[in-house]
Amino acid sequence: DQQVKQNSPSLSVQEGRISILNCDYTNSMFDYFLWYKKYPAEGPTFLISISSIKDKNEDGRFTVFLNKSAKHLSLHIVPSQPGDSAVYFCAANDSFGNEKLTFGTGTRLTIIP
Amino acid sequence: NAGVMQNPRHLVRRRGQEARLRCSPMKGHSHVYWYRQLPEEGLKFMVYLQKENIIDESGMPKERFSAEFPKEGPSILRIQQVVRGDSAAYFCASSPLPGRTSSYEQYFGPGTRLTVT
Numbered sequence: 335d336q337q338v339k340q341n342s343p344s345l346s347v348q349e350g351r352i353s354i355l356n357c358d359y360t361n362s363m364f365d366y367f368l369w370y371k372k373y374p375a376e377g378p379t380f381l382i383s384i385s386s387i388k389d390k391n392e393d394g395r396f397t398v399f400l401n402k403s404a405k406h407l408s409l410h411i412v413p414s415q416p417g418d419s420a421v422y423f424c425a426a427n428d429s430f431g432n433e434k435l436t437f438g439t440g441t442r443l444t445i446i447p
Numbered sequence: 448n449a450g451v452m453q454n455p456r457h458l459v460r461r462r463g464q465e466a467r468l469r470c471s472p473m474k475g476h477s478h479v480y481w482y483r484q485l486p487e488e489g490l491k492f493m494v495y496l497q498k499e500n501i502i503d504e505s506g507m508p509k510e511r512f513s514a515e516f517p518k519e520g521p522s523i524l525r526i527q528q529v530v531r532g533d534s535a536a537y538f539c540a541s542s543p544l545p546g547r548t549s550s551y552e553q554y555f556g557p558g559t560r561l562t563v564t
Binding site for chain 2: 338370423433435
């Protein structure tokens with residue numbers, strides 16, 4: 335049962351344009367969401383997070399939007415740079431103090447120079 | 448400020464052998480998590496530990512897998528009698544004391560790639 339879904343396995347975007355990565359979840363108890371970036375042969379690196387009390391969080395070129403009614407979040411990267419090419423994972427955590435993260439299957443982003 | 452350290456980075460074991468994976472959390476972090484990533488999949492939670500305590504092992508296979516985080520030394524994930532299906536990347540993460548009012552991130556190590564032949 336995949337509670338966090340990233341339906342696009344891959345995405346290609348021109349350098350300088352906006353990259354939009356999407357994530358859907360089914361567990362209504364999730365109240366904290368995170369995006370991680372992963373390069374090959376490395377561990378995931380934390381990018382940005384959002385609590386369910388917000389609908390937007392921004393950090394430099396990265397913005398995460400949360401639509402609780404649709405159980406959907408998205409990560410916007412603008413402008414996209416070649417170093418952004420990586421696999422991006424969406425993750426979620428629930429409100430009962432369960433500290434484990436539930437991850438999506440990832441989206442491979444390729445930035446075309 | 449060293450990050451999460453894992454060793455070995457690569458481990459090859461024959462079927463039936465034991466695999467021991469080590470994780471040293473970031474300085475000041477007292478919570479350790481283990482995740483497994485199978486090829487072409489996302490990370491799957493295995494176990495959450497604090498010093499000398501297993502808090503949540505709901506993701507651990509019932510047999511052959513065990514984890515500990517002793518008072519002194521690194522956290523250890525132990526796989527006995529490995530099988531080919533255990534081949535995966537095993538990631539450790541650490542966090543400071545979780546708080547619902549503070550941003551909550553887990554910081555990951557580089558992973559151990561286990562290959563069972």
